[in-house]
Amino acid sequence: MGVKIALAGNPNSGKTTLFNALTGSNQFVGNWPGVTVEKKEGRLRGRGDVSVIDLPGIYSLSPYSLEEVIARNYLLEEKPDVIINLIDGTNLERNLFLTTQLLETGIPVTAAVNMIDEVEKSGDAIDLAKLETALGCPAAAISALKGDGVSRMVDKALAAAERGLERNGAVTFSRPIEEGVAALSAALAKQAPPGGVEEGRRRFYALKLLERDEKAAAKITVPGAEGIVKKAEEECGGDLESRVAEERYRFISSLVSACYKRRKRDAETLSDRIDRVVTNRVLALPIFGVVIFLIYFISVTTLGTWVTDWTNDGLFGEGFSLFGLEVPGVPVVIGGLLEAAGTAPWLSGLVLDGIIAGVGAVIGFVPQMLVLFLLLAVLESSGYMARIAFILDRIFRRFGLSGKSFIPMLVGTGCGVPGVMASRAIENEADRRLTVMTTTFMPCGAKLPVIAMISGAVFGGAWWVAPSAYFIGVASVIMSGIILKKTPPFRGDVSPFVMELPPYRIPGAVNVLRAMWERGWSFIKKAGSIILISAAAIWFLSSFGFTQEGFGMVEDMNDGLLAGLGSAIALVFAPLGFGTWDAAVATITGLIAKENVVGTMGVLYGFAEVGEEGEEMWEAFASHFTVLSAYCFLLFNLYCPPCFAAIGAIRREMNNPRWTLFAAGYQLAWGYTLALIVYQLGGFFGGGGFNAGTAAGIAALGLLAWLLFRRPRGTPALPPGEPAASAG
Ligand code: GDP
Secondary structure (H helix, E strand, O other): OOEEEEEEEOOOOOHHHHHHHHHOOOEEEEEOOOOOOEEEEEEEOOEEEEEEEEOOOOOOOOOOOHHHHHHHHHHHHHOOOEEEEEEEHHHHHHHHHHHHHHOOOOOOEEEEEEOHHHHHHOOOEEOHHHHHHHHOOOEEEOEOOOOEOHHHHHHHHHHHHHHOOOOOOOOOOOHHHHHHHHHHHHHHHHOOOOOOOOHHHHHHHHHHHHOOOHHHHHHOOOOOHHHHHHHHHHHHOOOHHHHHHHHHHHHHHHHHHHHEEOOOOOOOOHHHHHHHHHOOOOOHHHHHHHHHHHHHHHHHHOHHHHHHHHHHHHHOOOEEEEOOEEEEOHHHHHHHHHHHOOOOHHHHHHHHHHHHHHHHHHHOOHHHHHHHHHHHHHHHHHOHHHHHHHHHHHHHHHOOOOHHHHHHHHHHOOOHHHHHHHHHHOOOHHHHHHHHHHHHHOOOHHHHHHHHHHHHHOOOOOOOHHHHHHHHHHHHHHHHHHHHHOOHHHOOOOOOOOOOOOOOOOOOHHHHHHHHHHHHHHHHHHHHHHHHHHHHHHHHHHHEEEEOOEEEEOOOHHHOHHHHHHHHHHHHHHHHOOOOHHHHHHHHHOOOOOHHHHHHHHHHOOHHHHHHHOOHHHHHHHHOOOHHHHHHHHHHHHHOOOOHHHHHHHHHHHOOHHHHHHHHHHHHHHHHHHHHHHHHHHHHHHHHOOOHHHHHHHHHHHHHHHHHHOOOOOOOOOOOOOOHHHOO
């Protein structure tokens, strides 16, 4: 039997590069069974008896993402002979988290510290001998890109495979956890296979059972496990999953400070020089502001807009001309087909006014999303994103928030679901909950169509609308942090935030395009599923109702079922300026997916007819709002609870129904208060006169100010600028 090597590592650690270097053209690309995640296998160059398998890029072995589940199942079930764990040497802290888990799988590991060329270029060094001792496994420094050290690494890995498992696990956890592991391992040892777990994997499973990992619990049953887990939980004072993660990070922290030798820089590198400006105390914030402004300005207002206009007016409108050839738009073609086939009016209505109108309205904004994702990917791979975290940490710290909260927020600008999940990196439970509650205030990709629609339809594409959505999002996070940190459950020290700034890199075109496409594609898929079904439902509910002849299609949507349902809810939104049934319905459907706000408007305002009169839907939309009410509609929809998928993620992360309710309730209150203040005070200062609403607006503003500036009872006031270490 040949040797099986599994490549495991974080995304972007260089796995693809190494895999190509190891296997050359001896590759077979397929899919993992049952899913669309790519599976790559190959034979080691010059060693036909050694096979190499490239596992999906992952940050941990928790069963939260598909990639993690695939990698974990492969390791536990297929039992490769050795794992080559690729570690980005310029980012040890983050990469070693996975390493500590791989070392517990009972499979020999070889740590391959990649990008050593960059580490050396910056004048730093990594003490491999110390790393080997601490991890208890062979380590090699390589540059996958240049091929340096790769063959030595392969030799080490093959030798490790031959020797078999030498040490299981690198981290020694605190006493209650280790006692739990010992008790569970002993119980596992008593079970005979196939129910039992072989020795090497017992530590892995014992830890997962302690973490209450559902997938592990479903796979193996240990008599008395509940008692053991409960005991450890009681001794540790709560949930063990975050406790275990915290202890891993503590181990990694001391490991990195022992192994990573930062050489005193004699010559300043280019990265250092850029950083002197970019992270400068005075300039950092304005630069950050300008960068974010440009990103939203370019993607929503300029570049993205003409593509979107083309999609809306051409592709999903009357048609467009291509090299002088007149191509009809989708509704025209489908409308013609339906007519030719003699379809029943309700079916044409469903297809044209429901599905095409709703889905088309959302798809129209995909180009803007792609531009946004592209620019975000460039920021990320260039290394600037890491600087933003560093800069915001300084600000967040003033308010007792951890800069670590920024990473989830950053991920959240793509999609709130992974954003919320990224909060796991925060060890401190209170900070983690706070981050889970506030991450979705960031405008995610799905909110972009809403922003773009309102900015285009009501504000004539004003330059400030889209960037304001981002900055109000950041402000919402900070203000919520200040408010919540003053309440007992959130009080306490700030999690330590140690971050190595990677050197700046010129982003690779392929990587950036791939990141853009992966995110964009998932939105297109969503448009073809959730949005499509929602649009059909909205069409049905708005076009059918009870008439004098009984139940049937109505002439006027105001007589439809939806108008009735929406009107009941609309009252609630009247103080925010959009108390119409259509706006209320759009807001509610936005809870299913935020794009639905646009999709619903598309159906209700007859998007499919746009083709005849140009931008009719936008005009119809604009005619239902004033500038002020449209902005408040935007405010509420952006900063109220997120979509169901993200609320689901919040529920999983909170792992407690009361906390989940509290989070959703807080978000609802936040969105409502913001929109109320702006609408009521905006109306008053716009010359609307003083009324009960104005009083409510002033009261809300007063309450907000009090929550922000009150002194937490029983705690000394902090001098400004001091970290909140003395609070709590
Ligand atoms: P994956 O996501 O783990 O598959 O990572 P890739 O193989 O796509 O690599 C991510 C980026 O790092 C690419 O731009 C690579 O060219 C670059 N890269 C990979 N290995 C090295 C290395 O050893 N040194 C340097 N400087 N760059 C590397």
